[in-house]
Amino acid sequence: MASGMPALPLRLDAVVKRFGALTAVDGISMEVQERACLGLLGPNGAGKSTLIRSIAGRVRLDSGSIRVFGHPAGSPAARAELGWVPQELALYPLLTCRENLEAFGRYQGLRGKALSDGIGWCLEWAALADRAGAQVKTLSGGMRRRLNMAAGLVHRPRIVLLDEPTVGVDPQSRNRIFEMVAELRDQGATVIYTTHYMEEAERLCDTIAIVDHGHVIAQGPQAELVAESFGSRSDVLMRFASTVENAASWAAARGGTLEDGAAHFAVEKPTDIGPLLDAAIGDGLEVIDVVLRRPNLESVFLQLTGRDLRP
Amino acid sequence: MSVMPAMMAAIVRNGFRALRRDRGALILSFVLPVAFFSIFGMIFGGMGRSGTPRVSVLVVDEDRSEVSGRLVRALLQEPSLAASTRPKTKKGGPVPPDYTAAGAETAVKQGDVPAALIIPRGFGAHPIALGPGGERAPIRLLHDSSDPVAAQMVGGILQKVVMTALPDTMAKVGMPYFEKYSGGLTPQQRENIQSALTRAPNAPSQTGPQNGTGFVALEVRDVVGEKKQNSMIAFYAAGIGVMFLLFTASAAGGSLLDEAESGALDRILSARVSMTTLLAGKMAYSALLASAQLTLMFLWAALVFHLDLFPHLPGFIVMTAATAFAVASFGMLLASVSHTRAQQASISTLIILTMSAIGGSMFPRFLMPEAMQKVGLLTFNAWAIDGYTKVFWRDEPVLHLAPQVAVLIGAGMALFLIARRFARRWEYS
Numbered sequence: 001m002a003s004g005m006p007a008l009p010l011r012l013d014a015v016v017k018r019f020g021a022l023t024a025v026d027g028i029s030m031e032v033q034e035r036a037c038l039g040l041l042g043p044n045g046a047g048k049s050t051l052i053r054s055i056a057g058r059v060r061l062d063s064g065s066i067r068v069f070g071h072p073a074g075s076p077a078a079r080a081e082l083g084w085v086p087q088e089l090a091l092y093p094l095l096t097c098r099e100n101l102e103a104f105g106r107y108q109g110l111r112g113k114a115l116s117d118g119i120g121w122c123l124e125w126a127a128l129a130d131r132a133g134a135q136v137k138t139l140s141g142g143m144r145r146r147l148n149m150a151a152g153l154v155h156r157p158r159i160v161l162l163d164e165p166t167v168g169v170d171p172q173s174r175n176r177i178f179e180m181v182a183e184l185r186d187q188g189a190t191v192i193y194t195t196h197y198m199e200e201a202e203r204l205c206d207t208i209a210i211v212d213h214g215h216v217i218a219q220g221p222q223a224e225l226v227a228e229s230f231g232s233r234s235d236v237l238m239r240f241a242s243t244v245e246n247a248a249s250w251a252a253a254r255g256g257t258l259e260d261g262a263a264h265f266a267v268e269k270p271t272d273i274g275p276l277l278d279a280a281i282g283d284g285l286e287v288i289d290v291v292l293r294r295p296n297l298e299s300v301f302l303q304l305t306g307r308d309l310r311p
Numbered sequence: 312m313s314v315m316p317a318m319m320a321a322i323v324r325n326g327f328r329a330l331r332r333d334r335g336a337l338i339l340s341f342v343l344p345v346a347f348f349s350i351f352g353m354i355f356g357g358m359g360r361s362g363t364p365r366v367s368v369l370v371v372d373e374d375r376s377e378v379s380g381r382l383v384r385a386l387l388q389e390p391s392l393a394a395s396t397r398p399k400t401k402k403g404g405p406v407p408p409d410y411t412a413a414g415a416e417t418a419v420k421q422g423d424v425p426a427a428l429i430i431p432r433g434f435g436a437h438p439i440a441l442g443p444g445g446e447r448a449p450i451r452l453l454h455d456s457s458d459p460v461a462a463q464m465v466g467g468i469l470q471k472v473v474m475t476a477l478p479d480t481m482a483k484v485g486m487p488y489f490e491k492y493s494g495g496l497t498p499q500q501r502e503n504i505q506s507a508l509t510r511a512p513n514a515p516s517q518t519g520p521q522n523g524t525g526f527v528a529l530e531v532r533d534v535v536g537e538k539k540q541n542s543m544i545a546f547y548a549a550g551i552g553v554m555f556l557l558f559t560a561s562a563a564g565g566s567l568l569d570e571a572e573s574g575a576l577d578r579i580l581s582a583r584v585s586m587t588t589l590l591a592g593k594m595a596y597s598a599l600l601a602s603a604q605l606t607l608m609f610l611w612a613a614l615v616f617h618l619d620l621f622p623h624l625p626g627f628i629v630m631t632a633a634t635a636f637a638v639a640s641f642g643m644l645l646a647s648v649s650h651t652r653a654q655q656a657s658i659s660t661l662i663i664l665t666m667s668a669i670g671g672s673m674f675p676r677f678l679m680p681e682a683m684q685k686v687g688l689l690t691f692n693a694w695a696i697d698g699y700t701k702v703f704w705r706d707e708p709v710l711h712l713a714p715q716v717a718v719l720i721g722a723g724m725a726l727f728l729i730a731r732r733f734a735r736r737w738e739y740s
Contacts, residue, residue: 019740053740056581060739076583084581088574107582152578 007070009034009081009159009190010055015064017050024050026214027064032159032207037181037191039205041198041297043305047214048194049087052163055192056084068159080108083157085149087164093137097128097147100136101154108155115154122150125180142173149180159190166200178204198298208297212305222297229303230295236265236273237293241286250283267292335657343661350668353683365393365681366464369415369427372396374448376435378480383430385476391468412451419453419534422705425461425677426454428469438480439473439526449528455535457546457704458677466529473526535705544616545609545703546696550672552608553634553695554663556601560642561659563597567643567734568652576737586738590643590731597639605631618703625709626702633716634695637723641691644726647733666690694718 010032017025024047032038042048053059055066057074066073069081091100101119110118123129126146136144149165162181166174181204184191195201201208202222209219218225239262240247251263254276258264265276270292280287295303330336372383386394398407410418415427429451437448450469454462567590570576579589609627613620620627645662649655667673669683670692676684687693698715701707 050740053577056577058577058581058739079581079583082581084578086574086578090570090574090578092575104578104582107579107584109583155582 006034007067008032009036009069010192011067012055013065013067015051015054015066016062017054017059018062023214025054028211028214028216029064030209030216030219032190032192034190035185035188036207037185037193037205039201039208040192040194040211041196041201041208041301042194042211046212046305048211049163051211052084052161052192052194056082056161080155081157082159082161083152083155084161085152085163085165087167089144089148091136091144091148091151094135096133096135097123097139097150098132100147100151104151105154110155118154118156121156122154125153125183126150127176140173142169142176145169145173145177146180149177153184157189159192160184161192163194164196165193166195166197174200198296198301202297210301210304217304218300222300225297225300226295229300230266231268233266233268233295234270235293235295235299236267236276237289237291238263238265238276238280238287239289240280241288247285250280250285254279333653335653338657338661343664346661346665347668350665351674353680365391366426366461366468367393367395367424368461368465369410369418369424370394370396371410371412371415371427371429373412373432374430374434378435378438378477379430381476382438382473385472386428386469389468389472392465416453416534419455420705421707422455422457422700425458426452426465428452428465438477449530452529452531453534454531456533457535457700458675460678462531462533466531469529470526544612544618545699546675548608548612548618549630549696549699550667550692552605553638553670553692554667554672556604556634556638557641557663557666557691558659559600559604560597560638561645561655561663562642563600563639564593564642564644564646565649565652565655565659567593567646568649568655571737572652580738586734587731590647590727590734594639594643594727597642598635601635601638602631605634623702623706626707626712627699629709629712629716630695630698630702633698633712633719633723634691637691637695637719637726640723640726640730643730644733647730667692669693671696691719691722 008031010030012028012030015025015028016023026047028047028051040048040051050059054061055068055073057078068078071077071081092103095103098119101122102115105115105118123132126149128143128147128150131139131143136147139147145165145168149162153160165181166177169177178200181191181193191204193201193205206221207219208222208225209216210225211217218228220228238251247263248258251258251265254265256263256265267273267276273290273292277287277290330340368386370383370386372379383396386392387396397409400406410427412429415429418424419427431448431451433448434450452462452466452469454465456462567576570579576589580586609618609620609631612618645655645659649658667690669679669687670676670690671679671687672692676687676693676696679687694715698712698719701711701715
């Protein structure tokens with residue numbers, strides 16, 4: 001700021017939020033560059049929602065600070081710059097699409113032409129122009145999701161928080177939502193996107209932050225995260241016939257693990273698959289399926305957060 | 312067939328398990344009926360004491376004779392009456408003068424008491440007669456027909472008091488009858504005596520002047536409702552209206568909980584709307600809705616029940632605005648103290664029905680025991696009904712609504728501030 005550089009869309013400094021004995025956010029610091037799309041991933045109870053709500057100005061921090069384009073989170077200026085799309089369908093079910101957009105536009109202080117322009121843009125963006133006069137309760141699940149997104153953006157914010165926007169929608173609506181996010185980015189918005197669907201984050205986000213136990217445990221572009229966790233290794237997945245009884249010990253003896261009935265091995269080169277197959281055949285194990293897989297975001301996520309169920 | 316009882320048992324068990332964990336349903340099922348029963352028990356059962364509540368009556372002695380003095384003293388001592396001859400003495404103040412006939416009439420018109428007895432000049436000369444006619448100066452019974460029971464009771468009790476307080480006068484008046492009717496005591500004479508005596512102790516009728524149907528001649532006059540068509544309908548419009556207003560305000564306030572549960576509240580507060588603005592907006596909506604409801608109610612009363620709405624428009628507007636404001640803030644408070652919509656619905660039902668019962672929406676307060684009437688003043692219903700009654704029944708000027716308006720607006724503001732305080736829990740987590 002002092003150097004005259006434009007303020008970052010989002011800057012978090014040592015953010016801490018506690019609920020009684022539970023520390024939901026434990027000293028997270030982060031910067032998000034303009035026009036970036038940050039994927040915020042984490043298991044249930046990791047602290048994602050508290051972090052998102054903190055950025056939206058809905059949480060009183062115990063310590064640290066959050067700035068939105070240089071303004072303290074929750075300040076009127078920050079609220080004007082930020083559009084929050086909550087996970088819940090936070091709409092008025094008895095009002096029409098247009099009336100909902102008008103209501104949330106007015107809550108953002110819009111009036112006159114700015115309001116009508118915002119509503120018009122939202123209806124087009126969410127592909128709901130032909131349903132503008134329909135009551136929300138008559139819309140399909142996908143349409144409601146899209147309207148839910150639009151209601152958070154009617155004031156055309158420069159930074160958008162999307163909290164699991166594709167929950168419970170069909171593939172067609174999900175694709176449409178992806179297109180909407182892409183369109184937002186094309187128009188220069190900075191996007192923070194939380195999801196439990198790794199392929200969404202891979203497709204939409206150029207930076208990933210994995211949150212667990214209130215900390216950011218990994219952050220960076222997806223390729224970097226994969227390289228950091230797995231190097232150049234690939235995952236070999238081998239399934240055996242049901243008659244094979246000693247698969248677990250056989251896999252363990254070769255540095256692998258047996259998970260969900262399949263043996264997993266990490267190999268440096270794709271050609272390393274050959275010796276494994278030869279060994280299995282040599283030991284009399286009937287192999288019915290072999291897959292060579294490059295580690296992806298899900299592999300990184302499970303590697304870092306573990307496979308144990310979360311509450 | 313054999314699994315059917317087991318399935319039914321499972322359904323019953325599930326019902327009780329769900330009920331046990333649903334506090335709202337538990338309150339509605341068990342607390343509300345007992346609370347209601349208790350309230351009506353207190354109203355009709357006199358809070359553990361049996362007997363009819365005492366009727367308040369003012370007594371004005373214009374005669375100042377020895378006979379009228381004895382009658383006044385007897386009336387003051389009559390246990391079924393709360394009789395008084397002068398306004399209550401203020402603490403440390405001088406003893407106020409006795410009521411005049413005009414002062415007593417004003418007090419009845421203002422609703423301070425339901426009835427007044429005026430003992431006229433000349434009463435002592437011919438206080439009673441055992442039959443119709445005669446030269447008796449009639450006692451005037453002024454009453455407010457909004458309390459249809461009081462005049463009947465006062466008239467009847469007056470006849471009884473005369474019999475017990477003026478035995479010598481009774482004897483003096485009775486002797487000529489005895490001499491007239493007992494000489495020889497022919498069957499015809501005996502019949503005449505019987506006939507005269509059986510006609511004696513009649514209570515006054517509620518309507519129109521009455522002369523000579525009791526020991527004491529009584530002239531009954533409705534000083535409030537005599538020129539009115541059907542203005543007591545305002546009492547019922549206000550009573551029922553306020554009760555439903557409270558339900559409406561509770562539902563309107565409950566939308567806050569709907570929005571909290573749907574996430575819309577979070578979204579609204581993440582925009583540029585403050586909690587105070589949100590609450591004030593919700594309250595304004597609720598108050599406007601309540602005003603519209605009351606207006607419709609009174610318009611209907613004017614159209615169908617011939618209520619004189621338009622001549623009383625200023626008072627109606629003032630009372631409606633104050634009542635709507637108070638109930639709207641009450642709705643906000645109910646919403647802000649509740650944690651779920653289900654909880655709010657059950658708490659609201661319990662409180663609103665209780666307030667309506669003791670506040671006079673279901674049963675006129677003036678017919679309740681005195682203690683219950685005082686408890687009723689803790690409700691919006693009582694103040695609103697009192698105000699509307701002043702406007703439509705007593706034709707009082709708008710300025711006289713100051714106590715009711717002050718209480719409704721003051722309580723409304725206090726409840727709004729409390730609601731705002733409770734609503735802090737939604738502001739930030």
